[in-house]
Structures are given as C-alpha cells and as structure tokens.
Amino acid sequence: MLGALRDQPADKILTLMQTFAQDPRADKIDLGVGVYRDAAGATPIMRAVKEAERQWWEEETTKSYLGLVGDPGFADAMTELVLGDAVGREQVAAAGTPGGTGAVRQAFELIRMANPRARVHVPDPTWPNHLSILAHLGIEAVPYRYFYDATGGVDADGMLTDLACVPRGDVVLLHGCCHNPTGADLNPAEWRAVVDTLNRTGATPMIDIAYQGFGDGLDADAAGARMIAGRCAETLIAASCSKNFGIYRERTGILLAVAQESRLRAVAQDNLAHLNRQNYSFPPDHGARLVTKVLGDAMLRAEWQAELERMRRSMLGLRAQLAEELRRLSGSDRFGFVAQHRGMFTLLGLSPAQVARLREEHGVYMLGDSRINVAGLSERTVPVLARAVVEVSG
Incomplete structure (x- = not known):
C-alpha cells in the first residue's frame, strides 16, 4: 500500500526555514516564518500567559x-x-x-x-x-x-x-x-x-x-x-x-x-x-x-492587552521606519504602502528573481512572492533590508 503513495509538494515556508538554517552567514535575516519576534529575535511567552500557566498548574486536578x-x-x-x-x-x-x-x-x-x-x-x-x-x-x-x-x-x-x-x-x-x-x-x-x-x-x-x-x-x-x-x-x-x-x-x-x-x-x-x-x-x-x-481575570487581561498593544505598536513602528528608509534610498514613495498595511505581513511587490537575489547576495530570506514578516525585523535590520531591496529592484 505504501508503495502507491506519491511524494507531496514541499511546503514553501518549511523549505525556506531549512535553507535559512543551513546558511552560515551570521548577518542573515529571516522574514519568512510567520511568528512574532521581539527586538532580540526571540518569541517570548507573554507574561499574563506565563502567570495563567502557573495558576493552572496549581489548580488542575485531572487530565480527564x-x-x-x-x-x-x-x-x-x-x-x-x-x-x-x-x-x-x-x-x-x-x-x-x-x-x-x-x-x-x-x-x-x-x-x-x-x-x-x-x-x-x-x-x-x-x-x-x-x-x-x-x-x-x-x-x-x-x-x-x-x-x-x-x-x-x-x-x-x-x-x-x-x-x-x-x-x-x-x-x-x-x-x-x-x-x-x-x-x-x-x-x-x-x-x-x-x-x-x-x-x-x-x-x-x-x-x-x-x-x-x-x-x-x-x-x-x-x-x-x-x-x-x-x-x-x-x-x-x-x-x-x-x-x-x-x-x-x-x-x-x-x-x-x-x-x-x-x-x-x-x-x-x-x-x-x-x-x-x-x-x-x-x-x-x-x-x-x-x-x-x-x-x-481583570488583572491578567489588562496585562495581556498592554503587552499585545506594545507588540502591535512595535510592528507599526517597524513599518513606518521601513517605508521611510525605502523612500529615502529610492527617492520615491513606491513603497509607501508598507506603512499603510497592518499585521505581520506585507507584499513588497518584488519578482521571484529579485527575491532570489536578496537571498543569495544579501542573506535576506522571504517567500518567492516577496511576502515579508515585519515582526522578523528590528530597528537595526530595517536599513539593511531597505538597502538590499533598493539594490535588487533598481
């Protein structure tokens, strides 16, 4: 029976993650996988969630x-x-x-x-x-x-x-x-x-x-x-x-x-x-x-909402920084939409060939349709990405 199975198409995001992990460059940038990252590049456990977990560990009496x-x-x-x-x-x-x-x-x-x-x-x-x-x-x-x-x-x-x-x-x-x-x-x-x-x-x-x-x-x-x-x-x-x-x-x-x-x-x-x-x-x-x-829980909810708001504002700040840096380097507002988009993702409008150049020449990893995870950036890496994008897009 198993011999009748056929190989399935590789998942593009998982393939990109594997390729990124194998890249030896220390300055590589991962903008592919859709997880939130803080300025240090970590995906932390939210404090309210951690406290809820502690409370539940003490309260839980069954795994039925x-x-x-x-x-x-x-x-x-x-x-x-x-x-x-x-x-x-x-x-x-x-x-x-x-x-x-x-x-x-x-x-x-x-x-x-x-x-x-x-x-x-x-x-x-x-x-x-x-x-x-x-x-x-x-x-x-x-x-x-x-x-x-x-x-x-x-x-x-x-x-x-x-x-x-x-x-x-x-x-x-x-x-x-x-x-x-x-x-x-x-x-x-x-x-x-x-x-x-x-x-x-x-x-x-x-x-x-x-x-x-x-x-x-x-x-x-x-x-x-x-x-x-x-x-x-x-x-x-x-x-x-x-x-x-x-x-x-x-x-x-x-x-x-x-x-x-x-x-x-x-x-x-x-x-x-x-x-x-x-x-x-x-x-x-x-x-x-x-x-x-x-x-x-009113206190836990307030703490969660405050942390979520900081995450949201962080992404908005990175969007604004990236849009401004792209405007400054390109001399045009053709990437102004980056600041208007919301959430973790943005399509930069680059071709697959330009995305490949970003990966090969600059160590910047994104999906082939040029979707980037804004939360994968930091204030330090935004200028790096902007320079690379302007270089490959002319």
Missing part, C-alpha cells in the same frame, strides 16, 4: 477528557473577544480546535457536509494553506480580485464586482484583519459594501481571523467580523490564539458558527461536535485553559 467541543468557558470567552455584543451568545455554536488551522479545516468540512457542491471563493492572493486544504477536501476554490499590485492596496471595485456574482449556496472566505499575505485590509465602508453584497446574493460568509489585536487594536480588528455576523443570516468564523496570545505550539483555536435562527444554531452545534469526533474526538485543552484564565 472534556466534551467533544472543548471547555464551555473557552467558547464563551472567545465568542466575547471576537464578536463582542454583535450577536447574542445563544446565536453562536462553538467548537475548540487544534489551532486556527484546525478551525479552518473544520469549517471547510462543515461546508462540504452542508452542501457537497459548494464552492469557496477566496481572495487573490490568500494564505496558501486555504488552497491546500480545499484541494485536499475536493472543494473547488474560486479566486476573487482582492489585491491591486500597482498601489499595494485593496482592489475594492474588482472585489465587489466578483462577489456580486457568487451564487447562493457558495461560500465567500474573508480575512478578518491583517490580511495574509498582503497586509492590505478592508476599510469600514468596504466591509459594509461586502455585507450588502452578500445579503443580495445569499452567499455564506466565512471569516478567518488569525491576528486580532495585531492591526488597529482588538475591537477595531474584529469590526468587520462583527458587522457580518450581526447582519448576515449565517456566518462561519475561524479564530486563532497563536499570535495574539503567543501560544503557537499549544495549538489553540475555535470555530464559531453564527445563525440568526436559534434552531439552526442548535443544528450547527450538533454538527460541530460530530466533526470533532470524526477528526480528533476532543480538542486540546491546555492552551484554551490559559486563554480562558487570561480573558476571565
């Missing part, structure tokens, strides 16, 4: 199973964090998942169960794993216009034109904030236009929100998701705790299914439990427990 959808307290805390008061808790079905990726996978599985013929319309570009999971599940992915290369911003007119053609029964995938890989986000007016378009066509929205708090703040970053959940008949939301709580290896995520009809909410909850049972039975609890403790 929880329910199929995980701890109800985690579901309540995450529903409040993501949705605020946009909808009532009684309208939300929820299931804990192994990370945000697990939530995305379960959402796609739920879509396929509900409508085997459904297509998922994805922004062009989108996180590559969206496309990989859809292909693995045999669900057709249909791109819609999103990013305008010439300006480094959202192609709102093209996006709305494409979304207006999505039929009822299909799903529209949206990034809640800090779009990966471009960093270009919808503004409030564009979110409203998306809601109006979805309500006209009857298409179902699905929101992947993996970076809440990294863009313009916790509430501002969730504004689009809250608008859609409050105004559309049904909404799927895949949320991750990896970035904003810094618990990458704990694999902590949640899938929310919002339904205006309470009857449909109950059906969705039953199906989320069924899907968890088929895939991994019970979701991981440790990371979920830490998140619940942080969000449920």
Whole structure:
C-alpha cells in the first residue's frame, strides 16, 4: 500500500526555514516564518500567559477528557473577544480546535457536509494553506480580485464586482484583519459594501481571523467580523490564539458558527461536535485553559492587552521606519504602502528573481512572492533590508 503513495509538494515556508538554517552567514535575516519576534529575535511567552500557566498548574486536578467541543468557558470567552455584543451568545455554536488551522479545516468540512457542491471563493492572493486544504477536501476554490499590485492596496471595485456574482449556496472566505499575505485590509465602508453584497446574493460568509489585536487594536480588528455576523443570516468564523496570545505550539483555536435562527444554531452545534469526533474526538485543552484564565481575570487581561498593544505598536513602528528608509534610498514613495498595511505581513511587490537575489547576495530570506514578516525585523535590520531591496529592484 505504501508503495502507491506519491511524494507531496514541499511546503514553501518549511523549505525556506531549512535553507535559512543551513546558511552560515551570521548577518542573515529571516522574514519568512510567520511568528512574532521581539527586538532580540526571540518569541517570548507573554507574561499574563506565563502567570495563567502557573495558576493552572496549581489548580488542575485531572487530565480527564472534556466534551467533544472543548471547555464551555473557552467558547464563551472567545465568542466575547471576537464578536463582542454583535450577536447574542445563544446565536453562536462553538467548537475548540487544534489551532486556527484546525478551525479552518473544520469549517471547510462543515461546508462540504452542508452542501457537497459548494464552492469557496477566496481572495487573490490568500494564505496558501486555504488552497491546500480545499484541494485536499475536493472543494473547488474560486479566486476573487482582492489585491491591486500597482498601489499595494485593496482592489475594492474588482472585489465587489466578483462577489456580486457568487451564487447562493457558495461560500465567500474573508480575512478578518491583517490580511495574509498582503497586509492590505478592508476599510469600514468596504466591509459594509461586502455585507450588502452578500445579503443580495445569499452567499455564506466565512471569516478567518488569525491576528486580532495585531492591526488597529482588538475591537477595531474584529469590526468587520462583527458587522457580518450581526447582519448576515449565517456566518462561519475561524479564530486563532497563536499570535495574539503567543501560544503557537499549544495549538489553540475555535470555530464559531453564527445563525440568526436559534434552531439552526442548535443544528450547527450538533454538527460541530460530530466533526470533532470524526477528526480528533476532543480538542486540546491546555492552551484554551490559559486563554480562558487570561480573558476571565481583570488583572491578567489588562496585562495581556498592554503587552499585545506594545507588540502591535512595535510592528507599526517597524513599518513606518521601513517605508521611510525605502523612500529615502529610492527617492520615491513606491513603497509607501508598507506603512499603510497592518499585521505581520506585507507584499513588497518584488519578482521571484529579485527575491532570489536578496537571498543569495544579501542573506535576506522571504517567500518567492516577496511576502515579508515585519515582526522578523528590528530597528537595526530595517536599513539593511531597505538597502538590499533598493539594490535588487533598481
């Protein structure tokens, strides 16, 4: 049987990480992998999370199973964090998942169960794993216009034109904030236009929100998701705790299914439990427990929010520094969009050949589409990157 298997395509990010690790240059720069790093290049454990972990270590009395959808307290805390008061808790079905990726996978599985013929319309570009999971599940992915290369911003007119053609029964995938890989986000007016378009066509929205708090703040970053959940008949939301709580290896995520009809909410909850049972039975609890403790304790929550805000402002500062350095060295504002983007990622608009030169000649590692992780920079390395980019881009 094993002899019938075929080699799978190498993951581009993991391949880049391996190549970077083998590079002997001491001044090399890793802008590929999507993790937050501080000025020293470390990915620290947040202080509030560390304290929650200490408290839970003293309190925990059993490692027995929880329910199929995980701890109800985690579901309540995450529903409040993501949705605020946009909808009532009684309208939300929820299931804990192994990370945000697990939530995305379960959402796609739920879509396929509900409508085997459904297509998922994805922004062009989108996180590559969206496309990989859809292909693995045999669900057709249909791109819609999103990013305008010439300006480094959202192609709102093209996006709305494409979304207006999505039929009822299909799903529209949206990034809640800090779009990966471009960093270009919808503004409030564009979110409203998306809601109006979805309500006209009857298409179902699905929101992947993996970076809440990294863009313009916790509430501002969730504004689009809250608008859609409050105004559309049904909404799927895949949320991750990896970035904003810094618990990458704990694999902590949640899938929310919002339904205006309470009857449909109950059906969705039953199906989320069924899907968890088929895939991994019970979701991981440790990371979920830490998140619940942080969000449920006023002092821990305040400390977490303060640290998250410092991380957000650090990335904004690095963006501003990089945009200014590129402007100074290039004598133009062609990279001004870097300061306007939000979150960890930005597409620099370089060709694969230019990206290869950055790697080979300057030891600067990024994906072939020129996506960089801004959080991989520091005040010291920003000028190094800017000089290299200007050199290879002419």
